[in-house]
Amino acid sequence: MHFGLVDEIIVPSCIIGLLAALVQFLIIKKISLDPEKQELSTSLTGEVPEKLVPEIYAKIMDGAIQFLKVEYAICCLFCLAFSLVIYFLVSWGTHSSTQGALTAGAFLTGAFTSMLCGFLGMMIATYSNARTTLACAKKGYTEGFNTAFRGGSVMGYALCSLGVFVLWALLTFYRTVYPEADDWEILFDCAAGYGLGGSTVAMFGRVGGGIYTKAADVGADLCGKVVAGLDEDDPNNPATIVDNVGDNVGDIAGMGADLFGSFAESTCAALVIAAAAVEGSKHTLSAAGWDAMLFPVAISAAGIVICILCGFVATNVAPVKVEAYIERVLKVQMVLTALLMLPVIYYLAVLLLPAHFRLEGVRLNEDGIQAEIHGTPFKAFICATMGCVGGLIIGLVTEYFTSHSFIPTRELASACKFGTAVNIIQGLALGYKSCIIPVFVLSSAIFVSFQLCDLYGIALAALGMLATLSCGLTIDGFGPISDNAGGIAEMALFNPEVRRRTDALDAAGNTTAAIGKGFAIGSAALVSLALYGAFVIRLRVKTGVNILEPTTFAFLIIGCMIPYWFAALTMKSVGKAAGEMVAEVQRQFSKVDSKGKTLLTGSTELKPDSKTCIQISTQASIREMVAPACLVILSPLAAG
16 A cells, blocks of 8 residues: 555554553553552541542442443444445445445444544543542642643543544545545545544434433432532432543543544545536646545644644643642643644645645626635635634633633622522523624634635634644543542542642633533534535535525524424433432432431441432433434434
8 A cells, every 4th residue: 555645644643642642541540549559648537538539439430331331332223223224325326335335334434433432531531530539639739630631631632543543544445446536526425424423423422421411410419419408529429429420421422422523524524525526627636636635634633743742731841830820721732732733734735735726616706607716725724724713712712701710700600699590690691692702703714714715615624623622622521530530539538628629620620621612512513514515515506505495494494493402302301310310319318227317317327329320310311312313313314
Protein backbone atom coordinates (compact mmCIF):
# COMPACT_ATOMS: atom_id res chain seq x y z
CA MET A 1 0.00 0.00 0.00
CA HIS A 2 1.39 3.38 -1.03
CA PHE A 3 1.47 6.03 1.71
CA GLY A 4 0.80 9.55 0.52
CA LEU A 5 1.57 12.84 2.22
CA VAL A 6 -1.80 12.99 4.00
CA ASP A 7 -1.35 9.44 5.29
CA GLU A 8 1.99 10.44 6.78
CA ILE A 9 0.20 13.19 8.69
CA ILE A 10 -2.84 11.23 9.87
CA VAL A 11 -1.31 7.92 11.00
CA PRO A 12 1.57 9.30 13.14
CA SER A 13 -0.79 11.83 14.74
CA CYS A 14 -3.16 9.03 15.78
CA ILE A 15 -0.30 6.90 17.12
CA ILE A 16 1.01 9.87 19.12
CA GLY A 17 -2.50 10.41 20.51
CA LEU A 18 -2.85 6.79 21.63
CA LEU A 19 0.63 6.80 23.19
CA ALA A 20 -0.15 10.05 25.02
CA ALA A 21 -3.36 8.50 26.38
CA LEU A 22 -1.38 5.47 27.57
CA VAL A 23 1.24 7.65 29.28
CA GLN A 24 -1.43 9.67 31.10
CA PHE A 25 -3.14 6.45 32.20
CA LEU A 26 0.11 5.04 33.59
CA ILE A 27 0.67 8.25 35.57
CA ILE A 28 -2.82 7.97 37.08
CA LYS A 29 -2.21 4.28 37.84
CA LYS A 30 0.68 5.21 40.15
CA ILE A 31 -1.88 6.39 42.73
CA SER A 32 -2.70 3.20 44.63
CA LEU A 33 -6.08 2.51 46.24
CA ASP A 34 -4.56 -0.07 48.58
CA PRO A 35 -4.84 1.30 52.15
CA GLU A 36 -1.68 -0.56 53.16
CA LYS A 37 0.36 1.57 50.73
CA GLN A 38 -0.98 4.89 52.04
CA GLU A 39 -0.58 7.13 55.03
CA LEU A 40 -3.90 6.56 56.84
CA SER A 41 -6.03 9.27 58.43
CA THR A 42 -8.95 9.19 60.85
CA SER A 43 -12.35 10.84 60.36
CA LEU A 44 -14.38 12.62 63.02
CA THR A 45 -16.41 9.40 63.53
CA GLY A 46 -13.31 7.28 64.05
CA GLU A 47 -13.45 5.65 60.60
CA VAL A 48 -10.38 5.29 58.34
CA PRO A 49 -11.44 6.94 55.03
CA GLU A 50 -8.72 5.29 52.96
CA LYS A 51 -10.16 1.85 53.82
CA LEU A 52 -13.64 2.86 52.63
CA VAL A 53 -12.49 4.28 49.28
CA PRO A 54 -11.88 0.92 47.46
CA GLU A 55 -15.36 -0.33 48.38
CA ILE A 56 -17.07 2.84 47.15
CA TYR A 57 -14.92 2.88 44.01
CA ALA A 58 -15.86 -0.75 43.25
CA LYS A 59 -19.59 0.01 43.60
CA ILE A 60 -19.39 2.94 41.14
CA MET A 61 -17.33 0.88 38.68
CA ASP A 62 -19.73 -2.09 38.90
CA GLY A 63 -22.74 0.19 38.36
CA ALA A 64 -21.14 1.77 35.28
CA ILE A 65 -20.25 -1.61 33.77
CA GLN A 66 -23.73 -2.98 34.48
CA PHE A 67 -25.37 -0.10 32.63
CA LEU A 68 -23.01 -0.26 29.65
CA LYS A 69 -23.52 -4.01 29.28
CA VAL A 70 -27.29 -3.62 29.05
CA GLU A 71 -27.22 -0.52 26.85
CA TYR A 72 -24.59 -1.77 24.42
CA ALA A 73 -26.33 -5.14 24.10
CA ILE A 74 -29.42 -3.30 22.85
CA CYS A 75 -27.26 -1.02 20.66
CA CYS A 76 -25.58 -4.04 19.06
CA LEU A 77 -28.89 -5.72 18.24
CA PHE A 78 -30.35 -2.53 16.82
CA CYS A 79 -27.25 -1.68 14.77
CA LEU A 80 -27.08 -5.17 13.30
CA ALA A 81 -30.75 -5.03 12.33
CA PHE A 82 -30.49 -1.49 10.97
CA SER A 83 -27.38 -2.38 8.95
CA LEU A 84 -29.50 -4.93 7.07
CA VAL A 85 -32.05 -2.20 6.33
CA ILE A 86 -29.23 0.03 5.04
CA TYR A 87 -27.83 -2.80 2.93
CA PHE A 88 -31.14 -3.54 1.20
CA LEU A 89 -32.14 0.11 0.72
CA VAL A 90 -28.76 1.19 -0.67
CA SER A 91 -28.48 -1.92 -2.87
CA TRP A 92 -31.98 -1.30 -4.20
CA GLY A 93 -31.44 2.44 -4.76
CA THR A 94 -28.03 2.15 -6.44
CA HIS A 95 -28.58 -1.24 -8.12
CA SER A 96 -25.28 -2.33 -6.60
CA SER A 97 -24.93 -4.86 -3.79
CA THR A 98 -21.31 -3.78 -3.39
CA GLN A 99 -22.33 -0.25 -2.44
CA GLY A 100 -24.96 -1.64 -0.08
CA ALA A 101 -22.44 -3.89 1.64
CA LEU A 102 -19.81 -1.14 1.94
CA THR A 103 -22.31 1.37 3.33
CA ALA A 104 -23.63 -1.14 5.88
CA GLY A 105 -20.04 -2.04 6.79
CA ALA A 106 -19.18 1.64 7.34
CA PHE A 107 -22.30 2.01 9.50
CA LEU A 108 -21.31 -0.91 11.73
CA THR A 109 -17.71 0.34 11.90
CA GLY A 110 -18.85 3.77 13.08
CA ALA A 111 -21.28 2.26 15.59
CA PHE A 112 -18.77 -0.13 17.16
CA THR A 113 -16.04 2.52 17.22
CA SER A 114 -18.41 4.84 19.08
CA MET A 115 -19.26 2.07 21.56
CA LEU A 116 -15.58 1.32 22.11
CA CYS A 117 -14.82 5.00 22.71
CA GLY A 118 -17.74 5.29 25.15
CA PHE A 119 -16.59 2.19 27.04
CA LEU A 120 -12.99 3.42 27.31
CA GLY A 121 -14.14 6.86 28.43
CA MET A 122 -16.42 5.41 31.10
CA MET A 123 -13.71 3.06 32.40
CA ILE A 124 -11.02 5.74 32.67
CA ALA A 125 -13.43 8.17 34.34
CA THR A 126 -14.44 5.66 37.01
CA TYR A 127 -10.79 4.60 37.33
CA SER A 128 -9.71 8.20 37.98
CA ASN A 129 -12.41 9.38 40.40
CA ALA A 130 -11.20 7.66 43.58
CA ARG A 131 -7.58 8.49 42.75
CA THR A 132 -8.55 12.16 42.39
CA THR A 133 -10.04 12.00 45.90
CA LEU A 134 -6.84 10.54 47.34
CA ALA A 135 -4.70 13.05 45.42
CA CYS A 136 -6.73 15.93 46.89
CA ALA A 137 -6.47 14.41 50.36
CA LYS A 138 -2.73 13.77 50.31
CA LYS A 139 -1.22 16.39 47.98
CA GLY A 140 -3.72 19.24 47.59
CA TYR A 141 -4.99 21.08 44.55
CA THR A 142 -2.08 20.45 42.17
CA GLU A 143 -2.19 16.67 42.18
CA GLY A 144 -5.97 16.59 42.54
CA PHE A 145 -6.44 18.77 39.47
CA ASN A 146 -3.77 16.93 37.47
CA THR A 147 -5.33 13.53 38.20
CA ALA A 148 -8.82 14.62 37.10
CA PHE A 149 -7.40 16.45 34.08
CA ARG A 150 -5.31 13.45 33.05
CA GLY A 151 -8.37 11.21 33.38
CA GLY A 152 -10.26 13.48 30.98
CA SER A 153 -7.29 13.66 28.62
CA VAL A 154 -7.06 9.87 28.32
CA MET A 155 -10.66 9.92 27.12
CA GLY A 156 -10.04 12.87 24.78
CA TYR A 157 -6.83 11.59 23.19
CA ALA A 158 -7.99 7.98 22.87
CA LEU A 159 -11.44 8.80 21.46
CA CYS A 160 -10.15 11.24 18.85
CA SER A 161 -7.20 9.04 17.85
CA LEU A 162 -9.39 5.95 17.47
CA GLY A 163 -12.08 7.87 15.60
CA VAL A 164 -9.66 9.41 13.10
CA PHE A 165 -7.57 6.26 12.65
CA VAL A 166 -10.54 3.96 12.09
CA LEU A 167 -12.01 6.39 9.55
CA TRP A 168 -8.66 6.62 7.75
CA ALA A 169 -8.35 2.81 7.71
CA LEU A 170 -11.92 2.50 6.39
CA LEU A 171 -11.30 5.01 3.60
CA THR A 172 -7.99 3.36 2.72
CA PHE A 173 -9.66 -0.04 2.44
CA TYR A 174 -12.53 1.35 0.35
CA ARG A 175 -9.95 2.95 -1.92
CA THR A 176 -8.78 -0.55 -2.89
CA VAL A 177 -12.35 -1.23 -4.09
CA TYR A 178 -12.66 2.11 -5.93
CA PRO A 179 -9.07 3.09 -6.85
CA GLU A 180 -9.98 5.49 -9.66
CA ALA A 181 -10.70 9.14 -8.87
CA ASP A 182 -13.84 9.00 -11.03
CA ASP A 183 -15.31 6.48 -8.56
CA TRP A 184 -14.48 8.38 -5.38
CA GLU A 185 -17.93 9.94 -5.37
CA ILE A 186 -19.31 6.44 -4.79
CA LEU A 187 -16.53 5.66 -2.29
CA PHE A 188 -17.37 8.58 -0.02
CA ASP A 189 -21.10 7.95 -0.34
CA CYS A 190 -20.45 4.49 1.12
CA ALA A 191 -18.14 5.88 3.81
CA ALA A 192 -20.89 8.27 4.95
CA GLY A 193 -22.37 5.30 6.82
CA TYR A 194 -19.53 5.76 9.35
CA GLY A 195 -21.05 9.03 10.56
CA LEU A 196 -24.53 7.52 10.72
CA GLY A 197 -23.25 4.65 12.85
CA GLY A 198 -21.54 7.00 15.29
CA SER A 199 -24.65 9.18 15.57
CA THR A 200 -26.94 6.20 16.14
CA VAL A 201 -24.93 5.05 19.15
CA ALA A 202 -24.66 8.67 20.31
CA MET A 203 -28.44 8.94 20.28
CA PHE A 204 -28.77 5.85 22.48
CA GLY A 205 -25.98 7.07 24.74
CA ARG A 206 -27.42 10.55 25.19
CA VAL A 207 -31.02 9.46 25.68
CA GLY A 208 -30.39 6.38 27.83
CA GLY A 209 -27.55 8.00 29.76
CA GLY A 210 -29.50 11.22 30.24
CA ILE A 211 -32.53 9.43 31.65
CA TYR A 212 -30.28 7.37 33.92
CA THR A 213 -28.32 10.26 35.37
CA LYS A 214 -31.27 12.61 35.86
CA ALA A 215 -33.48 9.92 37.40
CA ALA A 216 -30.71 9.08 39.85
CA ASP A 217 -29.95 12.74 40.56
CA VAL A 218 -33.59 13.73 41.14
CA GLY A 219 -34.29 10.61 43.20
CA ALA A 220 -31.24 11.08 45.42
CA ASP A 221 -31.88 14.79 45.96
CA LEU A 222 -35.62 14.55 46.61
CA CYS A 223 -35.40 11.82 49.22
CA GLY A 224 -32.00 12.63 50.62
CA LYS A 225 -31.54 16.39 50.67
CA VAL A 226 -35.10 17.73 50.44
CA VAL A 227 -37.10 15.25 52.55
CA ALA A 228 -34.55 13.69 54.92
CA GLY A 229 -32.28 16.75 55.21
CA LEU A 230 -29.12 14.77 54.37
CA ASP A 231 -25.97 16.29 52.93
CA GLU A 232 -25.02 15.87 49.29
CA ASP A 233 -23.58 12.35 48.80
CA ASP A 234 -24.41 11.27 52.36
CA PRO A 235 -23.35 7.58 52.76
CA ASN A 236 -26.76 6.73 54.29
CA ASN A 237 -28.54 7.63 51.05
CA PRO A 238 -28.79 4.46 48.91
CA ALA A 239 -29.21 6.54 45.72
CA THR A 240 -25.85 8.31 46.15
CA ILE A 241 -23.88 5.60 44.34
CA VAL A 242 -26.36 5.69 41.43
CA ASP A 243 -26.01 9.46 41.28
CA ASN A 244 -22.23 9.13 40.91
CA VAL A 245 -22.59 6.39 38.30
CA GLY A 246 -25.03 8.64 36.42
CA ASP A 247 -22.46 11.44 36.16
CA ASN A 248 -20.24 9.10 34.17
CA VAL A 249 -23.08 7.58 32.16
CA GLY A 250 -24.43 10.93 30.97
CA ASP A 251 -21.43 13.24 30.79
CA ILE A 252 -18.72 10.74 29.82
CA ALA A 253 -20.18 7.93 27.71
CA GLY A 254 -23.09 10.06 26.43
CA MET A 255 -21.20 13.26 25.68
CA GLY A 256 -18.22 11.37 24.27
CA ALA A 257 -20.43 9.45 21.84
CA ASP A 258 -22.28 12.67 20.95
CA LEU A 259 -19.12 14.58 20.03
CA PHE A 260 -17.71 11.53 18.24
CA GLY A 261 -20.90 11.44 16.15
CA SER A 262 -20.54 15.13 15.31
CA PHE A 263 -16.92 14.63 14.27
CA ALA A 264 -17.74 11.60 12.11
CA GLU A 265 -20.73 13.28 10.44
CA SER A 266 -18.96 16.57 9.70
CA THR A 267 -15.97 14.73 8.23
CA CYS A 268 -18.13 12.47 6.08
CA ALA A 269 -20.21 15.46 4.90
CA ALA A 270 -17.07 17.35 3.87
CA LEU A 271 -15.76 14.29 2.01
CA VAL A 272 -19.05 13.71 0.16
CA ILE A 273 -19.28 17.36 -0.90
CA ALA A 274 -15.61 17.45 -1.94
CA ALA A 275 -16.00 14.32 -4.06
CA ALA A 276 -19.03 15.62 -5.94
CA ALA A 277 -18.27 15.95 -9.65
CA VAL A 278 -18.56 19.41 -11.21
CA GLU A 279 -19.96 19.43 -14.73
CA GLY A 280 -17.58 20.77 -17.31
CA SER A 281 -14.57 21.10 -15.00
CA LYS A 282 -11.54 18.95 -14.31
CA HIS A 283 -10.16 21.21 -11.57
CA THR A 284 -11.94 19.41 -8.74
CA LEU A 285 -10.57 18.10 -5.46
CA SER A 286 -10.95 14.55 -6.75
CA ALA A 287 -8.75 15.42 -9.73
CA ALA A 288 -6.21 16.97 -7.35
CA GLY A 289 -5.68 13.60 -5.69
CA TRP A 290 -6.15 11.67 -2.46
CA ASP A 291 -4.20 14.19 -0.34
CA ALA A 292 -6.60 17.01 -1.21
CA MET A 293 -9.64 14.82 -0.57
CA LEU A 294 -8.50 13.89 2.96
CA PHE A 295 -7.75 17.47 4.01
CA PRO A 296 -10.72 17.43 6.47
CA VAL A 297 -9.36 14.28 8.16
CA ALA A 298 -5.90 15.85 8.39
CA ILE A 299 -7.34 18.80 10.34
CA SER A 300 -8.76 16.46 12.99
CA ALA A 301 -5.52 14.44 13.16
CA ALA A 302 -3.33 17.53 13.62
CA GLY A 303 -5.71 18.78 16.32
CA ILE A 304 -4.84 15.75 18.46
CA VAL A 305 -1.15 16.69 18.57
CA ILE A 306 -1.91 20.35 19.33
CA CYS A 307 -4.18 19.36 22.24
CA ILE A 308 -1.50 17.04 23.66
CA LEU A 309 1.03 19.88 23.67
CA CYS A 310 -1.44 22.24 25.34
CA GLY A 311 -2.38 19.57 27.90
CA PHE A 312 1.28 19.44 28.95
CA VAL A 313 1.02 23.16 29.72
CA ALA A 314 -1.87 22.54 32.15
CA THR A 315 -0.18 19.75 34.10
CA ASN A 316 3.52 20.67 33.95
CA VAL A 317 4.30 24.18 32.68
CA ALA A 318 1.65 26.23 34.51
CA PRO A 319 -0.16 23.82 36.88
CA VAL A 320 -2.87 24.64 39.39
CA LYS A 321 -1.36 25.65 42.73
CA VAL A 322 -4.27 27.30 44.52
CA GLU A 323 -8.06 27.18 44.15
CA ALA A 324 -8.26 30.41 42.18
CA TYR A 325 -6.09 28.95 39.38
CA ILE A 326 -8.45 26.08 38.47
CA GLU A 327 -10.77 27.92 36.08
CA ARG A 328 -7.92 29.99 34.69
CA VAL A 329 -5.92 26.91 33.68
CA LEU A 330 -8.95 25.38 31.98
CA LYS A 331 -9.66 28.62 30.13
CA VAL A 332 -6.04 28.78 28.95
CA GLN A 333 -6.53 25.30 27.48
CA MET A 334 -9.48 26.44 25.37
CA VAL A 335 -7.82 29.62 24.15
CA LEU A 336 -4.37 28.13 23.54
CA THR A 337 -5.57 25.12 21.54
CA ALA A 338 -7.81 27.28 19.35
CA LEU A 339 -5.06 29.84 18.62
CA LEU A 340 -2.41 27.20 17.89
CA MET A 341 -4.76 25.38 15.52
CA LEU A 342 -5.05 28.39 13.21
CA PRO A 343 -1.51 28.33 11.73
CA VAL A 344 -1.68 24.53 11.57
CA ILE A 345 -4.91 24.64 9.55
CA TYR A 346 -3.39 27.22 7.19
CA TYR A 347 -0.27 25.11 6.69
CA LEU A 348 -2.35 21.98 5.97
CA ALA A 349 -4.54 23.90 3.51
CA VAL A 350 -1.53 25.19 1.56
CA LEU A 351 0.20 21.79 1.73
CA LEU A 352 -2.69 19.54 0.72
CA LEU A 353 -5.11 21.61 -1.37
CA PRO A 354 -4.49 22.78 -4.97
CA ALA A 355 -4.03 26.50 -5.59
CA HIS A 356 -7.47 26.68 -7.26
CA PHE A 357 -10.30 24.16 -7.36
CA ARG A 358 -13.95 23.96 -8.35
CA LEU A 359 -16.70 22.80 -5.98
CA GLU A 360 -20.24 21.57 -6.53
CA GLY A 361 -22.57 24.01 -4.79
CA VAL A 362 -26.14 25.18 -4.47
CA ARG A 363 -25.70 28.97 -4.56
CA LEU A 364 -27.43 30.76 -7.45
CA ASN A 365 -26.26 33.93 -9.18
CA GLU A 366 -28.37 37.01 -9.91
CA ASP A 367 -29.86 35.37 -13.01
CA GLY A 368 -31.06 32.35 -11.03
CA ILE A 369 -28.39 30.13 -12.60
CA GLN A 370 -26.13 27.96 -10.48
CA ALA A 371 -23.06 29.98 -9.54
CA GLU A 372 -19.54 28.66 -10.09
CA ILE A 373 -17.85 27.92 -6.77
CA HIS A 374 -14.09 28.49 -6.83
CA GLY A 375 -12.05 27.45 -3.83
CA THR A 376 -8.51 28.26 -2.72
CA PRO A 377 -6.43 27.14 0.28
CA PHE A 378 -6.90 30.55 1.88
CA LYS A 379 -10.69 30.38 1.53
CA ALA A 380 -10.68 26.91 3.06
CA PHE A 381 -8.54 28.22 5.91
CA ILE A 382 -10.97 31.08 6.60
CA CYS A 383 -13.92 28.65 6.66
CA ALA A 384 -12.22 26.38 9.19
CA THR A 385 -11.09 29.41 11.19
CA MET A 386 -14.67 30.66 11.48
CA GLY A 387 -15.59 27.37 13.11
CA CYS A 388 -12.51 27.17 15.32
CA VAL A 389 -12.77 30.73 16.63
CA GLY A 390 -16.56 30.45 16.80
CA GLY A 391 -16.24 27.38 19.01
CA LEU A 392 -13.85 29.27 21.28
CA ILE A 393 -16.27 32.20 21.59
CA ILE A 394 -19.16 29.85 22.38
CA GLY A 395 -17.01 28.18 25.05
CA LEU A 396 -16.05 31.48 26.64
CA VAL A 397 -19.64 32.77 26.59
CA THR A 398 -20.81 29.51 28.16
CA GLU A 399 -18.19 29.88 30.87
CA TYR A 400 -19.32 33.45 31.56
CA PHE A 401 -22.93 32.43 32.06
CA THR A 402 -22.24 29.30 34.13
CA SER A 403 -19.14 30.03 36.22
CA HIS A 404 -19.51 31.18 39.83
CA SER A 405 -16.73 33.70 39.14
CA PHE A 406 -18.93 35.93 36.99
CA ILE A 407 -21.96 38.13 37.55
CA PRO A 408 -24.80 36.03 35.97
CA THR A 409 -24.39 33.04 38.29
CA ARG A 410 -23.90 35.26 41.34
CA GLU A 411 -27.04 37.22 40.51
CA LEU A 412 -28.93 33.94 40.21
CA ALA A 413 -27.60 32.81 43.58
CA SER A 414 -28.80 36.09 45.11
CA ALA A 415 -32.26 35.48 43.62
CA CYS A 416 -32.58 32.42 45.89
CA LYS A 417 -33.12 34.79 48.80
CA PHE A 418 -36.55 35.65 47.41
CA GLY A 419 -37.84 32.10 47.03
CA THR A 420 -37.94 29.21 44.61
CA ALA A 421 -40.28 30.85 42.08
CA VAL A 422 -38.03 33.90 41.61
CA ASN A 423 -35.00 31.63 41.30
CA ILE A 424 -36.64 29.52 38.57
CA ILE A 425 -37.83 32.56 36.61
CA GLN A 426 -34.43 34.24 36.69
CA GLY A 427 -32.69 30.97 35.87
CA LEU A 428 -34.81 30.46 32.76
CA ALA A 429 -34.23 34.07 31.71
CA LEU A 430 -30.49 33.61 32.16
CA GLY A 431 -30.54 30.44 30.08
CA TYR A 432 -32.42 32.12 27.24
CA LYS A 433 -30.10 35.12 27.38
CA SER A 434 -27.03 32.90 27.12
CA CYS A 435 -28.14 31.77 23.63
CA ILE A 436 -27.93 35.22 22.02
CA ILE A 437 -24.21 35.53 21.32
CA PRO A 438 -23.70 31.87 20.29
CA VAL A 439 -26.52 32.18 17.72
CA PHE A 440 -24.91 35.29 16.21
CA VAL A 441 -21.55 33.49 16.16
CA LEU A 442 -23.02 30.46 14.39
CA SER A 443 -24.88 32.65 11.93
CA SER A 444 -21.70 34.56 11.09
CA ALA A 445 -19.75 31.33 10.61
CA ILE A 446 -22.44 29.94 8.31
CA PHE A 447 -22.68 33.15 6.24
CA VAL A 448 -18.94 33.64 5.74
CA SER A 449 -18.24 29.95 5.06
CA PHE A 450 -21.09 29.67 2.58
CA GLN A 451 -20.02 32.79 0.72
CA LEU A 452 -16.45 31.53 0.35
CA CYS A 453 -16.82 27.81 -0.34
CA ASP A 454 -20.55 27.11 -0.40
CA LEU A 455 -21.56 23.93 1.47
CA TYR A 456 -17.99 22.62 1.59
CA GLY A 457 -17.11 25.73 3.58
CA ILE A 458 -19.83 25.00 6.14
CA ALA A 459 -18.51 21.45 6.55
CA LEU A 460 -15.00 22.86 7.09
CA ALA A 461 -16.39 25.29 9.68
CA ALA A 462 -17.88 22.35 11.57
CA LEU A 463 -14.55 20.55 11.43
CA GLY A 464 -12.76 23.71 12.56
CA MET A 465 -15.01 23.85 15.62
CA LEU A 466 -14.24 20.19 16.33
CA ALA A 467 -10.50 20.49 15.55
CA THR A 468 -9.82 20.92 19.27
CA LEU A 469 -12.12 18.03 20.19
CA SER A 470 -9.41 16.34 22.28
CA CYS A 471 -9.24 19.42 24.50
CA GLY A 472 -13.03 19.72 24.61
CA LEU A 473 -13.40 16.10 25.72
CA THR A 474 -10.62 16.55 28.29
CA ILE A 475 -12.26 19.45 30.07
CA ASP A 476 -15.66 17.80 29.65
CA GLY A 477 -14.42 14.60 31.32
CA PHE A 478 -12.76 16.66 34.06
CA GLY A 479 -16.21 17.62 35.41
CA PRO A 480 -17.78 14.23 36.25
CA ILE A 481 -14.43 12.89 37.51
CA SER A 482 -14.21 15.80 39.96
CA ASP A 483 -17.89 15.40 40.89
CA ASN A 484 -17.33 11.72 41.65
CA ALA A 485 -14.21 12.57 43.65
CA GLY A 486 -16.31 14.85 45.88
CA GLY A 487 -18.94 12.17 46.32
CA ILE A 488 -16.33 9.59 47.31
CA ALA A 489 -14.76 12.06 49.76
CA GLU A 490 -18.17 12.53 51.43
CA MET A 491 -19.08 8.83 51.48
CA ALA A 492 -15.63 7.79 52.77
CA LEU A 493 -15.94 10.36 55.58
CA PHE A 494 -12.79 12.34 54.77
CA ASN A 495 -12.28 15.53 56.73
CA PRO A 496 -14.15 18.63 55.45
CA GLU A 497 -10.99 20.15 53.92
CA VAL A 498 -10.78 17.31 51.38
CA ARG A 499 -14.41 17.86 50.41
CA ARG A 500 -13.72 21.58 50.06
CA ARG A 501 -10.91 20.85 47.60
CA THR A 502 -12.99 18.44 45.53
CA ASP A 503 -15.90 20.90 45.57
CA ALA A 504 -13.61 23.56 44.09
CA LEU A 505 -12.70 21.15 41.30
CA ASP A 506 -16.37 20.17 40.92
CA ALA A 507 -17.47 23.81 40.63
CA ALA A 508 -15.05 24.30 37.75
CA GLY A 509 -16.13 20.90 36.41
CA ASN A 510 -19.76 21.98 36.22
CA THR A 511 -18.67 24.91 34.09
CA THR A 512 -16.55 22.69 31.84
CA ALA A 513 -19.50 20.31 31.41
CA ALA A 514 -21.57 23.26 30.22
CA ILE A 515 -18.77 24.26 27.85
CA GLY A 516 -18.76 20.72 26.46
CA LYS A 517 -22.50 20.94 25.84
CA GLY A 518 -21.97 24.31 24.14
CA PHE A 519 -19.44 22.75 21.76
CA ALA A 520 -21.76 19.82 21.11
CA ILE A 521 -24.75 22.03 20.30
CA GLY A 522 -22.76 24.52 18.22
CA SER A 523 -21.02 21.84 16.19
CA ALA A 524 -24.32 19.94 15.77
CA ALA A 525 -25.88 23.03 14.19
CA LEU A 526 -23.08 23.28 11.63
CA VAL A 527 -22.96 19.52 11.11
CA SER A 528 -26.68 19.27 10.44
CA LEU A 529 -26.42 21.98 7.78
CA ALA A 530 -23.36 20.30 6.26
CA LEU A 531 -25.17 16.95 6.15
CA TYR A 532 -28.18 18.56 4.54
CA GLY A 533 -25.83 20.13 2.02
CA ALA A 534 -24.23 16.79 1.22
CA PHE A 535 -27.70 15.28 0.79
CA VAL A 536 -28.80 18.06 -1.58
CA ILE A 537 -25.63 17.90 -3.64
CA ARG A 538 -25.85 14.14 -4.09
CA LEU A 539 -29.48 14.55 -5.21
CA ARG A 540 -28.28 17.15 -7.72
CA VAL A 541 -30.82 19.69 -6.47
CA LYS A 542 -29.63 22.86 -8.19
CA THR A 543 -32.68 25.07 -8.25
CA GLY A 544 -33.08 25.58 -4.52
CA VAL A 545 -35.89 24.52 -2.22
CA ASN A 546 -39.03 26.64 -2.21
CA ILE A 547 -40.33 26.74 1.36
CA LEU A 548 -43.59 28.31 0.13
CA GLU A 549 -44.56 25.04 -1.45
CA PRO A 550 -47.41 23.64 0.71
CA THR A 551 -45.76 20.24 1.25
CA THR A 552 -42.37 21.75 2.10
CA PHE A 553 -43.87 24.31 4.49
CA ALA A 554 -46.07 21.74 6.19
CA PHE A 555 -43.19 19.39 6.86
CA LEU A 556 -41.02 22.31 7.97
CA ILE A 557 -43.53 22.98 10.75
CA ILE A 558 -43.65 19.28 11.61
CA GLY A 559 -39.85 19.24 11.79
CA CYS A 560 -39.88 22.20 14.17
CA MET A 561 -42.30 20.30 16.39
CA ILE A 562 -40.21 17.09 16.64
CA PRO A 563 -37.65 18.48 19.16
CA TYR A 564 -40.52 19.37 21.50
CA TRP A 565 -42.03 15.91 21.02
CA PHE A 566 -38.65 14.39 21.76
CA ALA A 567 -38.16 16.61 24.83
CA ALA A 568 -41.63 15.71 26.12
CA LEU A 569 -40.90 11.99 25.83
CA THR A 570 -37.53 12.25 27.57
CA MET A 571 -38.81 14.52 30.37
CA LYS A 572 -41.72 12.19 31.03
CA SER A 573 -39.29 9.28 31.09
CA VAL A 574 -37.07 11.04 33.61
CA GLY A 575 -40.12 11.74 35.78
CA LYS A 576 -41.23 8.09 35.74
CA ALA A 577 -37.74 6.75 36.40
CA ALA A 578 -37.17 9.28 39.20
CA GLY A 579 -40.50 8.28 40.75
CA GLU A 580 -39.37 4.65 40.90
CA MET A 581 -36.09 5.75 42.49
CA VAL A 582 -37.88 7.88 45.09
CA ALA A 583 -40.17 4.97 46.04
CA GLU A 584 -37.20 2.64 46.53
CA VAL A 585 -35.23 5.14 48.65
CA GLN A 586 -38.29 5.84 50.81
CA ARG A 587 -38.77 2.10 51.28
CA GLN A 588 -35.21 1.73 52.54
CA PHE A 589 -35.48 4.80 54.78
CA SER A 590 -38.66 3.45 56.40
CA LYS A 591 -37.23 -0.02 57.07
CA VAL A 592 -36.75 -0.72 60.81
CA ASP A 593 -34.13 -3.05 62.35
CA SER A 594 -34.45 -5.26 65.43
CA LYS A 595 -33.69 -2.30 67.71
CA GLY A 596 -36.34 -0.07 66.16
CA LYS A 597 -33.82 2.11 64.28
CA THR A 598 -33.70 3.10 60.62
CA LEU A 599 -30.93 4.17 58.27
CA LEU A 600 -31.59 7.79 59.23
CA THR A 601 -31.55 7.18 62.99
CA GLY A 602 -28.21 5.38 63.13
CA SER A 603 -29.00 1.71 62.57
CA THR A 604 -25.90 -0.51 62.63
CA GLU A 605 -27.78 -3.50 61.19
CA LEU A 606 -29.20 -1.88 58.06
CA LYS A 607 -26.95 -0.89 55.14
CA PRO A 608 -27.92 1.24 52.09
CA ASP A 609 -28.81 -1.09 49.21
CA SER A 610 -27.28 0.72 46.24
CA LYS A 611 -27.47 -2.35 43.96
CA THR A 612 -31.27 -2.24 43.87
CA CYS A 613 -31.17 1.48 43.04
CA ILE A 614 -28.67 0.82 40.23
CA GLN A 615 -30.94 -1.87 38.77
CA ILE A 616 -33.97 0.44 38.93
CA SER A 617 -32.16 3.29 37.16
CA THR A 618 -30.63 0.96 34.56
CA GLN A 619 -33.88 -0.83 33.71
CA ALA A 620 -35.91 2.40 33.67
CA SER A 621 -33.46 4.23 31.41
CA ILE A 622 -33.21 1.36 28.93
CA ARG A 623 -36.99 0.88 28.86
CA GLU A 624 -37.81 4.55 28.53
CA MET A 625 -35.28 5.36 25.81
CA VAL A 626 -37.08 3.21 23.24
CA ALA A 627 -39.81 5.71 22.31
CA PRO A 628 -37.52 8.76 21.87
CA ALA A 629 -35.06 6.64 19.90
CA CYS A 630 -37.75 5.38 17.54
CA LEU A 631 -38.98 8.94 17.01
CA VAL A 632 -35.51 10.16 15.99
CA ILE A 633 -34.70 7.24 13.70
CA LEU A 634 -38.07 6.62 12.09
CA SER A 635 -39.21 10.21 11.45
CA PRO A 636 -36.69 10.83 8.58
CA LEU A 637 -37.56 7.47 7.05
CA ALA A 638 -41.28 8.17 7.28
CA ALA A 639 -40.91 11.67 5.82
CA GLY A 640 -38.63 10.43 3.04
